[in-house]
Each structure stands twice: as C-alpha cells, then as structure tokens.
Amino acid sequence: MMEKIVLKNIIKSFGTGEKKVHALQGINLSIEDGEMVAVMGKSGSGKSTLLNVLGGLIQADKGTYLFENKQINNLNQKQLSTFRSGNIGFILQYYALLDDRTVFKNIALPLKYGKNKKRDITAKTEKLLKKMEIYDKRNNYPCELSGGQCQRTAIARALANDPEVILADEPTGSLDSGTETMIMELFKQMNRDGKTIIIVTHDESVAKYCDRIITIKDGIVQ
Numbered sequence: 001m002m003e004k005i006v007l008k009n010i011i012k013s014f015g016t017g018e019k020k021v022h023a024l025q026g027i028n029l030s031i032e033d034g035e036m037v038a039v040m041g042k043s044g045s046g047k048s049t050l051l052n053v054l055g056g057l058i059q060a061d062k063g064t065y066l067f068e069n070k071q072i073n074n075l076n077q078k079q080l081s082t083f084r085s086g087n088i089g090f091i092l093q094y095y096a097l098l099d100d101r102t103v104f105k106n107i108a109l110p111l112k113y114g115k116n117k118k119r120d121i122t123a124k125t126e127k128l129l130k131k132m133e134i135y136d137k138r139n140n141y142p143c144e145l146s147g148g149q150c151q152r153t154a155i156a157r158a159l160a161n162d163p164e165v166i167l168a169d170e171p172t173g174s175l176d177s178g179t180e181t182m183i184m185e186l187f188k189q190m191n192r193d194g195k196t197i198i199i200v201t202h203d204e205s206v207a208k209y210c211d212r213i214i215t216i217k218d219g220i221v222q
C-alpha cells in the first residue's frame with residue numbers, strides 16, 4: 001500500500017501572547033491510498049485545524065506535510081490553491097453552499113476555476129446531479145432543500161474536480177439518523193470508487209463506517 005499522506009510533527013498555533021492557542025502540538029500520522037479514516041476527539045481538540053492543514057486551507061507553523069511524497073508545507077498561497085483544486089474535495093461543516101446560487105451553479109463552481117469548456121462543465125455537473133439524485137433540484141436554491149439534499153449538493157461540489165482525497169468536517173452533524181445513513185453509504189461508495197476519505201466526526205455510528213479511527217486530544221494524536 002502507498003502512503004498518500006504523511007504528517008511529521010505538525011505544529012499550528014493561533015494568536016499571540018496570553019491569547020495564544022496551541023491547536024496542533026506535534027501531529028504525526030500517515031494515511032494510505034484508499035483508506036477511509038475517522039478523526040475523533042472532543043470539541044476544541046484540533047480536528048478542524050488538522051483537516052484545514054490536510055486540505056491546504058492553512059499552512060502549519062512547523063513540521064512536514066507530504067502528499068504523495070511531495071512537500072506541501074513549503075508551498076506559497078498560489079501553489080497551495082493549485083494543490084487544493086487538483087487533489088482535494090472539501091466538505092465543510094454546515095454545507096457552506098452559496099445561498100444566492102442554484103444547486104446547479106453551486107456544483108459547477110469548482111469547474112469554472114479550471115480550464116473547462118462550458119459544454120463540459122454542463123455535462124459534468126449534470127452527471128453529478130444524477131449521481132447524487134438531486135437532478136430534479138438543479139434549479140432550486142439551497143434554502144429550498146432538505147438537509148440531506150444540501151449535503152448531497154456539497155458532496156457533488158466536492159467531487160466536481162474528481163479529487164483523490166475527500167475531507168469532510170462533521171458531514172452528518174446536522175442530519176437525522178436516516179439521512180446520516182444515506183450520506184455515509186455515499187461516502188462508502190466513493191471510497192469503493194477509490195477515493196481516500198478523512199471524516200471528522202463526534203459520532204460513533206459514523207466512525208463505524210471507517211477502516212480506522214484517529215483520536216486526537218489537545219492537538220496530539222493519541
């Protein structure tokens with residue numbers, strides 16, 4: 001098995017002086033290609049910060065981040081954004097959909113930043129709408145959707161650039177248990193399709209879908 005992601009002694013703090021928060025205090029972990037992993041830990045333990053470092057949304061202060069053996073920790077902002085759009089699908093807490101755009105436009109958004117032709121954007125977006133079973137909602141706005149439909153829109157958007165790695169922060173946090181099962185089955189399917197998946201969750205029933213649980217406490221892997 002190939003190591004997809006390796007973190008060595010990753011440190012990240014926020015703020016300065018008395019207000020300084022040590023969010024990640026030396027994270028070491030490796031994730032293999034094709035794994036589906038849950039990250040668990042109490043609120044404030046550093047889970048979202050870890051996910052943001054993995055996704056290249058923020059840079060660590062210190063330490064080494066290897067993605068497919070390439071160093072990410074030395075990339076500048078522009079290189080980081082290229083890394084993100086080429087490799088990472090992000091599913092943020094509370095969906096983070098754009099309220100003033102239709103489901104179709106939300107999903108098509110990441111494709112517009114690439115070099116895709118309009119015709120290809122339409123074709124790819126329609127395929128994702130069908131895959132996530134929200135084709136009939138394509139012209140609706142997020143406020144007109146159920147929680148499960150919002151999450152399927154967010155997942156479709158994360159899949160738009162066909163990333164190798166999917167990162168999800170509490171993806172079932174605001175869903176009822178029936179919808180949670182449906183969303184977790186979708187993650188499992190994406191994992192069978194070859195995606196490496198990392199899910200931050202509080203929920204034991206979500207963690208059960210994963211191959212492995214990484215527990216973090218006070219910014220350290222237990």
Ligand code: ADP
Binds near residue numbers: 022042
């Ligand atoms: P979790 O997702 O496990 O609840 P976080 O990674 O969000 O934890 O936060 C870890 C710690 O870092 C918390 O004490 C939090 O308040 C702090 N933190 C996170 N992001 C920021 C930020 N942008 N600015 C200041 N403090 C932050």
Ligand code: MG
Binds near residue numbers: 047049
């Ligand atoms: Mg969090």
